Amino acid sequence: MATRRKFLKNISLAPASLMIPTALAATSSVNETYTQGLVISTWDFGDLGNRKAWEILAGNGRALDAVEQGVKVVEDDPDTMTVGLNSYPDRDGIVTLDACIMDEKGYAGSVSALERIKNPISVARKVMEDTPHVMLVGKGAQQFALSKGFKLEKQERSPRADQAWKEWLKKSEYKPIINVEMHDTIGMIAMDKKGDICGACTTSGLAFKLHGRVGDSPIIGAGMYVDNEVGGAAATGVGEYVLKTLGSFLIVELMRNGMSPQQACKEAVMRITQKYPYKDVQVGFIAMNKAGETGAYSIQAGFVYSECRAGTFTKNNAQSFL
Numbered sequence: 001m002a003t004r005r006k007f008l009k010n011i012s013l014a015p016a017s018l019m020i021p022t023a024l025a026a027t028s029s030v031n032e033t034y035t036q037g038l039v040i041s042t043w044d045f046g047d048l049g050n051r052k053a054w055e056i057l058a059g060n061g062r063a064l065d066a067v068e069q070g071v072k073v074v075e076d077d078p079d080t081m082t083v084g085l086n087s088y089p090d091r092d093g094i095v096t097l098d099a100c101i102m103d104e105k106g107y108a109g110s111v112s113a114l115e116r117i118k119n120p121i122s123v124a125r126k127v128m129e130d131t132p133h134v135m136l137v138g139k140g141a142q143q144f145a146l147s148k149g150f151k152l153e154k155q156e157r158s159p160r161a162d163q164a165w166k167e168w169l170k171k172s173e174y175k176p177i178i179n180v181e182m183h184d185t186i187g188m189i190a191m192d193k194k195g196d197i198c199g200a201c202t203t204s205g206l207a208f209k210l211h212g213r214v215g216d217s218p219i220i221g222a223g224m225y226v227d228n229e230v231g232g233a234a235a236t237g238v239g240e241y242v243l244k245t246l247g248s249f250l251i252v253e254l255m256r257n258g259m260s261p262q263q264a265c266k267e268a269v270m271r272i273t274q275k276y277p278y279k280d281v282q283v284g285f286i287a288m289n290k291a292g293e294t295g296a297y298s299i300q301a302g303f304v305y306s307e308c309r310a311g312t313f314t315k316n317n318a319q320s321f322l
């Protein structure tokens with residue numbers, strides 16, 4: 001990082017003919033790192049996670065602990081139906097969980113289609129820290145979790161999820177409803193007081209998905225991405241569209257090339273709307289850069305994101321394409 005700053009400084013001494021293009025020059029203005037502590041997350045329920053994350057950041061903790069502990073609160077929340085084991089199941093009535101995490105050094109861990117384990121985000125962190133791999137899926141991910149001391153929970157749906165699934169079975173129609181819960185996946189990006197950025201993302205995926213379906217959330221670069229030199233981004237919504245455009249990686253790269261987090265989130269949404277029918281699709285992005293600027297943008301109105309800046313908590317309506 002220091003090397004990059006030196007690079008940017010040196011570049012301003014270069015003769016005009018060697019000057020960087022305007023887009024890159026804008027990046028060089030983001031040469032101060034915000035060090036007051038900052039966390040953003042998707043949806044209204046992100047606030048719950050932000051509060052936990054802030055406790056860690058305020059105590060000079062590491063952003064990685066902040067995002068893991070922050071999203072874990074939402075995984076454990078019994079009222080949340082889209083993150084953690086209380087969530088809506090897939091078509092076969094099985095709850096399968098996806099999660100990923102990324103640290104300030106660029107290390108990453110992820111699990112997908114994980115069954116009967118309470119905190120997929122912590123399993124993802126173990127994959128990152130205790131294995132040479134990035135991603136484990138299905139039975140293998142579960143076996144790994146058990147080997148790390150995670151408990152095998154009962155194979156049962158929460159009463160609310162069970163009722164919703166039985167209702168869904170009557171028509172068995174696969175149709176994600178926009179903003180139906182006003183909260184879906186939690187993606188969280190935090191910057192600690194050292195200025196290091198880490199991210200986490202965790203979900204049960206789309207309700208009543210095909211068994212075996214993998215969304216964007218556990219895929220590094222799609223559901224979440226961090227480059228500590230630049231910033232981080234996370235996604236929520238219909239994962240298929242985020243996967244096809246690698247939204248979070250795209251946002252970080254656009255920020256690297258000079259866009260603000262807000263501009264980059266908007267551009268990532270436009271990549272989707274320019275290519276695919278989007279009328280009934282919701283996708284939302286959040287992003288943060290090293291200067292502590294944040295942004296969010298979604299296809300449909302109604303996407304809320306939560307932020308905590310230096311101890312002040314807010315919930316904000318993201319700008320949207322429609």
Ligand code: SD4
Pocket residue numbers: 183184185203204205206214215216217235236237238239240
């Ligand atoms: C997925 N992106 O599995 C997740 C679900 C979600 O709003 O965020 N829904 O596609």
